[in-house]
Amino acid sequence: MNARNIATIGAQAMAVGGLVREIRRAREEGDKLRLLDAIVNVLAIATTIAILIREIRDRRNNKNLLGEDLT
Secondary structure: HHHHHHHHHHHHHHHHHHHHHHHHHOOOOOOHHHHHHHHHHHHHHHHHHHHHHHHHHHHHHHHHOOOOOOO
């Protein structure tokens, strides 16, 4: 895992914190459109993290196939 991956995961985690607050506020105000927007954004973040994890796993698998040291 390199610095770019760590930064991406950190940025996504911080974004989720803001979205949780947005979801709470939208629910309190009964604003269905803002609630839907926040939920879609959470799903986008989850997709980004899933893609990143897949890339990391693929990179590790490729290194194993080539017999490279993972340390």
